[in-house]
Amino acid sequence: MIQNTASLIETIRNEIKAAPFLKAGDIVDGRVIQKEGNRRIYIEVGRYGTGVIYGSEIINAREIVRGLKAGDAIKAKVVDTDNEENLIELSLTEATKQKAWEEATALMEKEELLAIKPKSFNRGGLLCEVNGLPAFLPISQLSSEHYPFANDNDPTKISQSLQSLLNQELNVRIIDVNSKNRKIIVSERAATQIGAKELVKKYETGQVIDGIVTGVADFGVFVRFLEEPALEGMIHISELSHRLIDNVKEFIKIDEPIKAKIVEIKDGKVFLSLKALQPNPWEKAEEYFQPSQIVSGTIYTFNPFGAIVNLPHELQGQVHVTEFGSIEEMKKQLAIGQAGQFTIEDVKPAEKRIVLKIKS
Numbered sequence: 497m498i499q500n501t502a503s504l505i506e507t508i509r510n511e512i513k514a515a516p517f518l519k520a521g522d523i524v525d526g527r528v529i530q531k532e533g534n535r536r537i538y539i540e541v542g543r544y545g546t547g548v549i550y551g552s553e554i555i556n557a558r559e560i561v562r563g564l565k566a567g568d569a570i571k572a573k574v575v576d577t578d579n580e581e582n583l584i585e586l587s588l589t590e591a592t593k594q595k596a597w598e599e600a601t602a603l604m605e606k607e608e609l610l611a612i613k614p615k616s617f618n619r620g621g622l623l624c625e626v627n628g629l630p631a632f633l634p635i636s637q638l639s640s641e642h643y644p645f646a647n648d649n650d651p652t653k654i655s656q657s658l659q660s661l662l663n664q665e666l667n668v669r670i671i672d673v674n675s676k677n678r679k680i681i682v683s684e685r686a687a688t689q690i691g692a693k694e695l696v697k698k699y700e701t702g703q704v705i706d707g708i709v710t711g712v713a714d715f716g717v718f719v720r721f722l723e724e725p726a727l728e729g730m731i732h733i734s735e736l737s738h739r740l741i742d743n744v745k746e747f748i749k750i751d752e753p754i755k756a757k758i759v760e761i762k763d764g765k766v767f768l769s770l771k772a773l774q775p776n777p778w779e780k781a782e783e784y785f786q787p788s789q790i791v792s793g794t795i796y797t798f799n800p801f802g803a804i805v806n807l808p809h810e811l812q813g814q815v816h817v818t819e820f821g822s823i824e825e826m827k828k829q830l831a832i833g834q835a836g837q838f839t840i841e842d843v844k845p846a847e848k849r850i851v852l853k854i855k856s
Contacts, residue, residue, distance in 0.1 A: 526539040537554060544584060594675070614666065622661060633684060707720055737770065739812050785843050796832065836854065838853065
């Protein structure tokens with residue numbers, strides 16, 4: 497008898513050790529024991545004991561509570577493992593929210609397409625909901641069809657573009673879920689890329705395609721394939737020309753037909769290049785220019801290092817800011833579009849640099 501008792505005690509101890517430790521924030525499975533109107537609902541929580549849902553929580557979860565009856569199974573979130581009444585305090589709304597976050601994470605991992613209708617917007621993008629949770633569609637994640645390309649960063653025009661998308665059904669994919677910060681980020685662009693992954697298999701790096709410009713942004717250009725209108729590629733600003741491009745919108749226009757070379761295909765995305773189809777003027781830079789030579793040029797733009805000068809033969813040079821002492825002084829002495837004479841100090845084709853000085 498003593499041996500059996502000892503064995504039973506040891507079994508109980510092992511079961512206690514094996515049982516997971518209950519803590520605030522856990523989601524537990526329970527069964528309704530008793531409802532006391534809108535005051536309390538008692539829940540059996542297995543080996544952990546008895547839980548309770550109080551009045552304010554019942555009101556908040558009234559849609560869930562309305563049909564509950566004794567014996568019904570339910571999921572709840574632990575608020576307190578041992579309150580003043582020695583009961584486990586539970587929340588239904590928090591459990592529902594946590595379940596919604598878990599479902600959102602699953603949708604992201606499965607790359608599921610979702611239909612959303614934006615309800616409002618701010619200067620960064622569109623505000624919407626996914627499964628009742630707040631979600632955000634940044635401007636940068638809009639498809640080229642809806643991206644406010646031609647608005648020249650005018651806040652009023654960007655707002656008008658975003659407002660036109662309110663209550664319009666958009667297909668998106670979840671690209672980030674952060675339940676701690678209560679943030680879900682969705683992407684319309686990523687949604688279009690899912691179908692593109694199959695279409696892009698027809699192409700390979702090095703091919704030249706015919707396309708039409710569908711969007712122009714500060715960072716580059718979007719091009720729709722004429723052969724496959726559902727497929728879109730991007731030309732980064734650095735791949736537009738062998739010259740520095742300061743303003744993409746001045747270089748290329750929407751609806752302009754172009755030929756471009758595929759330079760990379762990655763994760764269903766196609767990256768294109770215009771400059772890959774152009775002769776590289778830097779290969780002959782030392783034939784065109786030599787140190788001490790006097791050349792004519794036009795100030796194209798300024799950067800923190802100096803003034804960029806357009807030169808003949810589709811090349812550019814730079815007058816370093818140290819020639820002026822400061823950026824402010826440089827901008828006092830020079831103006832964009834100003835023509836002048838410059839002395840070539842050095843030609844470095846490998847670095848794509850021509851060092852200039854203002855002719856004294």
